[in-house]
Every structure is written in structure tokens, then in C-alpha cells.
Amino acid sequence: MKDDLPKGFRAATVAAKFRNWNRDDLGLIFSDLPCVLAALFTRNIFCAAPVIVCKEILASGRTIRAVVANAGQANSCTGADGLKDCREIQEIAAKDLGVAPDEIALVSTGVIGARFDMAKWREALKKLSAGLGKQDAEGFTRSFMTTDAFPKFASRDIELSAGNVRLTVMAKGAGMICPDMATMLCVVLTDAAITREYWRKFFIKEVDASFNRVSVDGDTSTNDTILGLANGASGVELISDGDRELFRDELGQILKKVAYMLVQDGEGSSKVIHIDIEGAADEAAAKKAARAVAGSQLVKTAIYGGDANWGRIINAVGYSGVDVRPDEVGLYLCGIERFRDGVPVNDNMEAELAEKLKERDISVRIILGKGDGKYSMLSSDLGREYVTLNSDYRS
């Protein structure tokens, strides 16, 4: 039995063969105890059937017991029939696991518009729960990967004054990653005993500071879901302010770590661009500027090519809609100042800059000269491989 998950959680996966691949593509997380749920979803109006199901569970305020995750079929834009398919899956799994249907959350990813292949689902669900305890965090993560080059998961043990708890984050996401999530599925587990109020508060805040600050291609998908399950199996209660603060901080760190992996594995990308905006009028302005830079195709392609074309970064700030004065804006690329008081500086450092641009992590620091507003986010570069992957994803 593999047991790297937090206490009381077990995982299983099977090969449902939703697509023509040689791997497990259906996963299950089961908790021996009821879990307090926190969750965030895509803001896309066309949210997929599994997202609708999860939203209902979240709104009901109930505890949950399980998460079923699949790759290869998104069940998005499938209308009432798609929703019915989700209900049937919940029913089957509920009977098998001895819990209620609405104690089972669903997360799915794949091509939009295709119905679930229910024959495959029914067949695979028969075998799924038998494997519980045989998979670890990596195995479960692999079961809902699509174009990901590597599984994205992390685990950490936290020593609180009341005892030790574990946090595990398992995510997928390569293309279609952008602020407010995009085709990103993520399951966060902890055995800490935490009230729903604090769990949701910490969760929303830390997801906003991590997953909502990464951008690969700017497309927000119909299926994005991030679920947080806390089952209390450690017996360690988060009561003191110190323990709560420490736990929240560790949650933030591990989410940022996995969010970084998402950008690192952005489809066809080779670099992680760290965008830091400072000196904005307020955080909202800083965020606006950061998103414009993160989303610029010209910035992404220049950095992919190792081209120190900093003018494209300034250009993106200029059209971001943020109120700045050109002669008050400053720019550092890879730690080298290249723009100050409205004019280029350090033109003679181009060779040094070209060397630094060969590294994987690229720092873009922009000072707007307006106030104390700050915002940071991560973006990927844009390479030929992105186009190759996305021009024939379905075939």
C-alpha cells in the first residue's frame, strides 16, 4: 500500500481508454472521513457539466468523501444530457463506495463538445474502487494528465504546535492556462482538522496568490476546477492563531510551487517569465499591467527566441490601459536596467543580457512611478512547439 497522501485518503486509478492511449485515465480519491470542501471554478459561462455538479456540492455546504478525475473527455457544451451522465457516474460510484451521490466531486478535461462515453465509464467504474490504496500522489496526478510533459504534484508535512499535518497538491495543466485558471484541474488534500470557514478563507486567498497569477496562453477553459478537501484524520485541530498562520503560509507556498510547475510545462514553452510590477497607483493597476505583459504574444516570442527586445515589454505596458507617464516608467530585464525616465539605458550591456536570456527563469521588473501598488505573476514564452501541439490537438 502506498501512503504518501495525507492520513485517511486513498487513491486508485484505472485505464478507461477514453482516448487511444496506453495509460490510466480515470482516478479516484476516497476519504475515510467526511471532508470540509473549498473550491474555485472557471469563470467561463460555458462551464462544463462536472463543474456544474461541483458548484452545486459547494453551494450545499455538505461535506464530501470522494473525487473522481478523468482525462480525455471534458463533458463541456453537452447540455442536459451531459449533466445526466455526471449524475449517473455519481450514482454508480456512490453505491460502490457506500456514500451519497452528492458526496462525490467530478473533475474532467478533454476536447469541448464531446459527450462522455458512458459505456467506457460504466466498465471502468466497476474496477476503480478495488484499487484504493494502491496509488500515490504521482499516480493519481498522472491519471488526469493530457498534454502535460510531467506530473505536477507536491507534498509537505507541517509541524504545528498541536501536532503534524500533511498537505498534498496534485494538478494538471499545460495549454489553456491563464489567470482565473483555465484548463487546470487541481486537488488539494489535507488531514488537518480545520473549520469550513477558515479552510475556504485560506484556500481562496492562496489560490488567488498562486494559480490565478499564471498565464500560458490566455484562454480560460470551461473545465477549470480546484478542489480542497480537509478530512481532519490527523486529529490535529487548527485552533491557535499561530498554527493557522503557519498552515496558511505553507498552503500558499505549496500552491505557488505547483503553479510554477504549470508554467514551466506550458505547452511548447521553454522559459518561466517572472513579471513583477511595482510603483503602480494601486494593486488593480499593477495587475492590469502585469496581465498585459504576461499576455503579449510579442513579448512571449521575443523571450522564446532569447531576444532582448525590451521595447515590446514597454509597449505592452503602454497599451495595458494603466495610467502612466512614459518618462516615469522603469524596466529591468534579467536584473539589468534597460529603460529609465523615458529613454533606454545600458545599451552596452546587450551581450550580457543575451547571456542571461538563455536561462530558464527570466525576470521582468517594471516600475510605474505612480504609487505603492504591486503585483507579481508568472508567464510562459511562446514557441513553435505550442503551435504544433495546438494546431492538431484533436487528431
Next chain:
Amino acid sequence: MKDDLPKGFRAATVAAKFRNWNRDDLGLIFSDLPCVLAALFTRNIFCAAPVIVCKEILASGRTIRAVVANAGQANSCTGADGLKDCREIQEIAAKDLGVAPDEIALVSTGVIGARFDMAKWREALKKLSAGLGKQDAEGFTRSFMTTDAFPKFASRDIELSAGNVRLTVMAKGAGMICPDMATMLCVVLTDAAITREYWRKFFIKEVDASFNRVSVDGDTSTNDTILGLANGASGVELISDGDRELFRDELGQILKKVAYMLVQDGEGSSKVIHIDIEGAADEAAAKKAARAVAGSQLVKTAIYGGDANWGRIINAVGYSGVDVRPDEVGLYLCGIERFRDGVPVNDNMEAELAEKLKERDISVRIILGKGDGKYSMLSSDLGREYVTLNSDYRS
């Protein structure tokens, strides 16, 4: 002497060698008569020095006599020194042409952050005016091309009740094309005698209906400029409502024709995507949805690959911020209905659709089911060649 320009206009070009290429890269348009000016510029806060100069001329309300256009140097983000360089160019050309410095407009394109190479400018300006009359519309257009695969220009003669006038449009723009213009330079000439009031009114309206509705990569550049010069040399006055209406209509058509060429020649693109939004609550909502679809990397790459992945189009509508109900949205791709009442239709027509996706012009029609609001725009696909071009543009 080449004379395909409207009456009273002459063109000249020289090789200033702003970059290491074998072609003319500096052009001049001169009008024998003073011209009424209409113009629109980039909304980027970091507007280039030549843009600042043109904005001043426009604001002064003066007539102008000439346009100087160059490729290879943008004179953007160059501060007060960059502006001084523009003034010197105006002074030199003014003396040579026997007009005032502020009767000369400047348009430039190139890499952001580099100063004009004034030694080359001074040398080239000495020879420029001597060639007046030796170039035609195509020659002038070629002088400010950068990554363009072909020159974009069009001319048409308009028979008005008061007599014949000519309209000529000459533009550049390949990458960095997006609504509100982007690295797009365009000079529109006419020998019609039209009041400033009507010229500006028609010009703004028709540019909004053409150049402001194309998208290649979503980046708005620092240098976008579209100038309209009307010199009245035909002696044909636009007085009757009928003549005015006809002229405005022809202006709209020729601008749309050249705007289409811009998208057709989008960097690394092979297709022109015609996006038509119907049934929106109002035009603003329709525009929002159209821009989301036009800007989606996933839509662009799918169409580049000839992949009928219509779900990505619906997805973009869903995150556009436009209020729609999934079960009221409809989608036609290449004239084939693929989505209605919240679910896919015509799944069996995939093969036929795949054939249609091989054509150059791709139609995307989306019905939002909310009202009478409409908006149309053109977008390019996104290919590997775009990345190749833009990852090493400077080198």
C-alpha cells in the same frame, strides 16, 4: 513620370540603409496644394516621437503638404532627443521643399528604443525630393514595408456628379496588428475638394469600420498612424449629399480592401478568419465577443491546423465577459451549424467541415440570442512561422 496617385500628389523614395537591406527604405509624398488632414493614432501611452509630431499637426488644424515615411527605425521610447530628431528632419525637408516644417508629417516603423541614425537621415534627405514624381503608389508603399510579404495598396476612381476624383490607400503592417491599429502605417490620398469637417468625419467612421476591426496578434504598437490627405487638385467639390455619400461609401470599401490585405499578410498566417457576431444585446457586447474570439491563441492555432475544434470558439465567447446563456448560443463554422441550444449539432459533417477549413477564408458566425447587436471583424490564424519571425525579429 509615374502618375497613378491622385492629382497633385507626387512620390519619391531613396535607400537610406536604415537596416542592412537592399531596397529603398525612405519615402516622400508631396502635394502641390495644401491638404486638409484627417488622422488616427495608436492609443499606446508610449507613442513614438513621429506620432507626437503628427498629433501636434492635427491639433493645430493647419493644412499639410508632405508625408515622410521610413522603415527600420521606430524612434519610439527615445524621449526628448527622439523628438528633436523629428524636428530636425522636418526642418531639412521643409527647406528643401519650400514649405513650413509643420506642414510635413512623419510616419516610422521599426524596433522600439533605437534612436534615428541621423547621419543616414541627413544624407538620404539630400537626395529624396529630387526623385519626386518617379515613384507610384506601389513604390511608396514598399519604402516603409518591414516584415510584409507584399505591398498593400489600392486605388479607385470615383465618378461623382460633380466630376471624377481618385482615392489611393497605401499601408504597411504584418505583425502587431490589432484593433485600434498596432504597427500599422497607412497614408490615404485624395484629390477631392472636401471640407475638413466632412473629411475627418468620414475618415474616423470608415477607419473604425475597417482597420479597427482586424487582429493579428493583439499587440498595439507605439507607432500606428493613419493619415488622410485631401488636396482638392481634381477641382471636384464634394457638395451634394449624394456625392458625399458615394465618396464615403467608396472610402469605406477601399479601406476594408486594404485592411483585408493586412490580415491576409499577418505574420506567419495563412488564413483570414471572418468573425461575425449576431444577436448580441448591443454592438458593444458583440464587439467584446468578437475580440475574444479574434484574440484567442487556441482558436488561431486550431484554424491554422485546419482543425474543426469549434469548442475553442465557444470557449472564447464564454470567457469574453459577454452575458449569454449557453443554451441560447449558436455557432456556424464555414457555414455549417455546429452548436445550437447548448449542444453540438451536425457531428456527422466533420469531414465536409475539414475540407472547407482548407480554404483561405474561414467564416465564424456566432449568434448570441440576446438582441440585435452585431459586429464583424477579421483575424488571422497563428502558425509556426509567426513564432519564427517574432523570436528573432531584431537579429
